Amino acid sequence: MLDVPAGRFAVWSTAWLTGRTSYDDALDAITGDTAHRVVGLPGTEEAVPLGWALSALRGTGERRVRLVLPVPGDVRGLPRVPGLAELALGAGQAAVGERLALVPEPLGPEVVQWAAVDLTGAAPAPPPVEGSLRALAGSLDVAVGDAARTLAGLDLARWHPEVPALLAGLGGTAQAPRLPPDTDPVAVALLARARRLHRVLDLALTDAPGGAVTHRQAAARDEALRPLADAVREAVTAAYNAVPR
Incomplete structure (x- = not known):
């Protein structure tokens, strides 16, 4: 069955950032029974819990995170920063804000590792084209x-x-x-x-x-x-x- 961790992260982090749900509900919905950790989060040197990424988004003033599902030849929605397109194409998905992008990688049935990519200074990418x-x-x-x-x-x-x-x-x-x-x-x-x-x-x-x-x-x-x-x-x-x- 289709599993899109970046989609869950996008929809629930946006709900939390806009005050439509609680931090605990958002984190529980994103992670479920799986352990999630983030590497490369700005200001950290080691892998940290996924909740730190939610807090980092709010700390930078983010209000919206979008799901991007890139395929070869179509990477619309991905800012042009080194390494992001390769990571997102490899995973087939990414959660993209204005200042931070996160790309998930399952490390087995019980662990998901997210690679954080700092978007500071990058030109905002047009969001994916979405009809009604x-x-x-x-x-x-x-x-x-x-x-x-x-x-x-x-x-x-x-x-x-x-x-x-x-x-x-x-x-x-x-x-x-x-x-x-x-x-x-x-x-x-x-x-x-x-x-x-x-x-x-x-x-x-x-x-x-x-x-x-x-x-x-x-x-x-x-x-x-x-x-x-x-x-x-x-x-x-x-x-x-x-x-x-």
């Missing part, structure tokens, strides 16, 4: 329909019988990660659908056992899924970055 939540939900519907038709033609169900059931269940109830209680319900629903579709992508992009997928079939599959992958990435970004009006 409802518009993105519509784009996701279109991408799902197009991908489903192509995948049916490729007989994907024979390789991965779970995929049709996942696609058929998109209209049902799905769970999203814990979000601040005042989060727009549209953002919650959008994130839940995107997580289910990420599971579809994981399955669909896995070659069938025994090499049953030909090179041509794999190329057609990947081409068909690219718009869906882009739509899922945009939906996840917008859902975690949604701020109540």
Whole structure:
């Protein structure tokens, strides 16, 4: 299942910085049962608890942290500072403020280490392009329909019988990660659908056992899924970055 620690950090730290939740609730929601530590936090020489990063953000006057999900060729939302793009591309995600960026790296099932990058003096990067939540939900519907038709033609169900059931269940109830209680319900629903579709992508992009997928079939599959992958990435970004009006 899609796990986006930088998304949790972005949405909950923003809620805390703007007075919409408590420090303890924010930290608990970000960390869960996993140990989190930060290296490279300005003013520190060793790994420190993640809570120090929250305090550092407030100390510098931050009010908003955004999730960025970079991919090769699209690093919009990342300030141009040495090393940040490489770190974020390697992790596939980053939590970016105006003065500090944080990139998570799982060190096993129980520990996440965050690399802090000082953004002092860096030109602010334009935030990721985000449409309205409802518009993105519509784009996701279109991408799902197009991908489903192509995948049916490729007989994907024979390789991965779970995929049709996942696609058929998109209209049902799905769970999203814990979000601040005042989060727009549209953002919650959008994130839940995107997580289910990420599971579809994981399955669909896995070659069938025994090499049953030909090179041509794999190329057609990947081409068909690219718009869906882009739509899922945009939906996840917008859902975690949604701020109540």
